[in-house]
Amino acid sequence: xxxxxxxxxxxxxxxxxxxxxxxxxxxxxxxxxxxxxxxxxxxxxxxxxxxxxxxxxxxxxxxxxxxxxxxxxxxxxxxxxxxxxxxxxxxxxxxxxxxxxxxxxxxxxxxxxxxxxxxxxxxxxxxxxxxxxxxxxxxxxxxxxxxxxxxxxxxxxxxxxxxxxxxxxxxxxxxxxxxxxxxxxxxxxxxxxxxxxxxxxxxxxxxxxxxxxxxxxxxxxxxxxxxxxxxxxxxxxxxxxxxxxxxxxxxxxxxxxxxxxxxxxxxxxxxxxxxxxxxxxxxxxx
Numbered sequence: 001x002x003x004x005x006x007x008x009x010x011x012x013x014x015x016x017x018x019x020x021x022x023x024x025x026x027x028x029x030x031x032x033x034x035x036x037x038x039x040x041x042x043x044x045x046x047x048x049x050x051x052x053x054x055x056x057x058x059x060x061x062x063x064x065x066x067x068x069x070x071x072x073x074x075x076x077x078x079x080x081x082x083x084x085x086x087x088x089x090x091x092x093x094x095x096x097x098x099x100x101x102x103x104x105x106x107x108x109x110x111x112x113x114x115x116x117x118x119x120x121x122x123x124x125x126x127x128x129x130x131x132x133x134x135x136x137x138x139x140x141x142x143x144x145x146x147x148x149x150x151x152x153x154x155x156x157x158x159x160x161x162x163x164x165x166x167x168x169x170x171x172x173x174x175x176x177x178x179x180x181x182x183x184x185x186x187x188x189x190x191x192x193x194x195x196x197x198x199x200x201x202x203x204x205x206x207x208x209x210x211x212x213x214x215x216x217x218x219x220x221x222x223x224x225x226x227x228x229x230x231x232x233x234x235x236x237x238x239x240x241x242x243x244x245x246x247x248x249x250x251x252x253x254x255x256x257x258x259x260x261x262x263x264x265x266x267x268x269x270x271x272x273x274x275x276x277x278x279x280x281x282x283x284x285x286x
Contacts, residue, residue, distance in 0.1 A: 005069050005085070005164050005196050006032040006055055012063035013050055024050045026219035027064070034163065037190040037197045039210035039227070043241045044202070047219040052168045052200045056088045069163070084113065087157035089167040093149035094142075102144075102152055103128065103137040109160040120159075127158040130193060131185045147178025151185050158189070164196035165189065171206065183209060204231075204245045208266045215242070228264040247271035254278075 011028040014021035024047050032038050042048040053059040054066045057073040069085050071078040090096060099105035106124045115123065128134040131151040136144065141152055150170055157165055167186065171179040183206060190197045199210060207213050213230045215223035217240040223230045231237070231244045234252045243249065247268060251261045261278060265271045 003070055004031040004067075005034040006030070006198070007067040008051075008054070008064065009067075010064035011051075011054065011061055011066055013047075013054065013059060014062045021062075024219055025054075025062075028216075028219070028221060030214065030221065030224075032196065032198065034196050035190075035194050036212060037187070037199070037210045038212045038214060039199045039201055039207040040214045040216060041201060041204075041207045041242065042216035045218075046216040048200050048216050049168050051216070052088070052166050052198070055164075055166050055198065056086045057082045058088070084160065085162055086164045086166060087160055087162035089150070089154050089157055089165060089170050091169045091172045093146065093153040093173075096153040096156065097141045097149060100140055100142075101137075102133065102139050102141055105141055105152060106137075106156045106159050109156055113160060123159040123161065124155075127155040128152075130158060130189065131155045132181075145178060146174045147181035150174065150178065150182050154182075154185060154189075158195075162195070164198065166198045166200070168200045169202070170199070171201070171203065179203075179206075204243060208245050215240075217241075228266060231266065232263040234263070 008028050008030045011025050013025040014023045028051060040048045050059060054061065054073065055068065057079055060074055066073045068082045071082055073082055097105050098108050103124050106127055107120050110120045110123055125134065128137055131154050133148065133151050133155060141149055171182050174182065186197055186199060187209060189195045199206065201207055208227045210227060213225065213227040214221055215230060222240065223233060231248045234244050237244055245266055247265055248263055250271065251263050251265060251274065254261050261274055265274045
């Protein structure tokens, strides 16, 4: 097994406060393999966004360690290589768009890294194609929809050729169509380009699309595994203020009524099949 691209060891972080520091991360141990698609789920205040900012060395540990591809984020000499390895995409795409033309915005990052002009051209074209926005390369970003803007923000990060992209609530400000566009883009990046994707979210349906789900509450990890397994712990998740996908919730309610149904049907199609077989089994022979 290859070395993890992201690794924390007893990671602690506190924000300064007047009386005593506000603890946000409280001993996080996490290892993420290169090429994986991991969702980090938690309610507001769980520490998930603070953890994300450590992955790009925007924040540094108060205690413990954060390693990016084996590099200690606390070592200032590693900063440039860490930022090249891990790209960040935030909630509001307007905060990440800096130019008046889509392709110029996408070129901004590689230019700052000193990439030669011919290589920048290749990277920009490839990045825009990978997020399905190449045909908009000469458009003004501010005229695009929210989902399109977020895909441009993702392309700008991809043009810097990171091995890992951390997306911190990237769909929080989008309508359902924009959310769908961005989630399809994220899945494609992981599946076709091999980019490690770490998705910070509080949307159950988005978390269900990842290969691995990490659940945080009060600065600690309380669950870690495939979404199908994690979401079966309905009562434990509800106890920390989280829900489960509506499909799982429905099946769980049926279980409470004594019906023998599985809890691992995450998609609408899988849930429909379970209900179909349930109804079929309960239909008396004619």
